[in-house]
Amino acid sequence: MIPIDYYLWLSAALFTIGVLGVLFRRNAIIIFMCIELMLNAVNLIMVAFSTYLNDASGQVFVFFIMAVAAAEVAVGLAILIMMYRNTQTTDINVLNRLKW
Amino acid sequence: MTLNLFYFLSFVAIFSALLVVFSKSPVYSVLYLIITFFSIAGHYVILNAQFLAVVHVIVYAGAIMVLFLYVIMLLNLNKESEPHKSNLLKFAAAICSGLLMIVLVGSLKGTEVLVQQAPSDIGLVKNLGKVLFTDFLLPFEIASILLLAAMVGAVMLGKSDKPGDNKIHVKQ
Numbered sequence: 001m002i003p004i005d006y007y008l009w010l011s012a013a014l015f016t017i018g019v020l021g022v023l024f025r026r027n028a029i030i031i032f033m034c035i036e037l038m039l040n041a042v043n044l045i046m047v048a049f050s051t052y053l054n055d056a057s058g059q060v061f062v063f064f065i066m067a068v069a070a071a072e073v074a075v076g077l078a079i080l081i082m083m084y085r086n087t088q089t090t091d092i093n094v095l096n097r098l099k100w
Numbered sequence: 101m102t103l104n105l106f107y108f109l110s111f112v113a114i115f116s117a118l119l120v121v122f123s124k125s126p127v128y129s130v131l132y133l134i135i136t137f138f139s140i141a142g143h144y145v146i147l148n149a150q151f152l153a154v155v156h157v158i159v160y161a162g163a164i165m166v167l168f169l170y171v172i173m174l175l176n177l178n179k180e181s182e183p184h185k186s187n188l189l190k191f192a193a194a195i196c197s198g199l200l201m202i203v204l205v206g207s208l209k210g211t212e213v214l215v216q217q218a219p220s221d222i223g224l225v226k227n228l229g230k231v232l233f234t235d236f237l238l239p240f241e242i243a244s245i246l247l248l249a250a251m252v253g254a255v256m257l258g259k260s261d262k263p264g265d266n267k268i269h270v271k272q
Contacts, residue, residue, distance in 0.1 A: 034121065
């Protein structure tokens with residue numbers, strides 16, 4: 001059986017790559033995808049812990065996280081479409097009115 | 101055997117996650133993210149969480165990524181010339197995430213290793229459904245309300261305010 005710290009390293013790496021993407025790119029859609037990546041890193045470690053501790057609550061939480069992620073993506077992409085319709089771009093530097 | 105499979109799936113997941121960040125075209129980013137999601141589903145199968153593996157493939161690879169791909173093609177973003185940050189900001193982003201990695205490694209290093217006693221079958225549909233419909237019945241129903249609200253919100257936001265803008269225009 002795989003030791004659980006392997007899963008810890010893997011999901012730490014995936015989470016860091018997600019953070020890197022959010023900081024690295026300017027396209028709002030890519031930033032969205034990197035947020036999904038971070039959510040999945042957390043889901044993975046939750047499933048690993050729930051399996052290793054023999055507790056089903058972790059997997060139920062992952063199920064709810066998936067539902068929330070689906071809702072978030074639907075609303076977020078609708079906001080992106082609205083933003084594109086008004087500014088003709090998905091560059092986040094154009095949307096700097098909420099910055100300060 | 102299981103360990104080799106774990107290494108292979110981890111390599112695929114991390115490699116394609118890096119390609120999501122560094123590929124030029126958003127369409128390629130979406131495709132690499134689908135590969136990442138499939139390898140994470142493989143990890144769920146290794147962990148004997150079959151219900152979540154199937155739900156993950158259906159929800160993420162089947163619904164969310166198709167939505168992403170659809171939006172990218174609707175906005176016509178599949179150009180190579182998309183905005184990029186300056187090199188200084190890219191360097192700062194790499195430094196920041198490297199520091200975060202160091203913090204995570206430092207906090208997780210030396211933790212007590214958890215050993216699994218017996219192969220658990222809590223990830224099967226039968227057990228998970230029993231838990232979901234007894235202990236977590238109210239959150240389950242509230243999640244359906246959340247999905248309904250998200251659907252209404254998405255339709256509201258995606259609809260244009262201008263009259264006649266919602267008609268289908270065919271560009272000649």
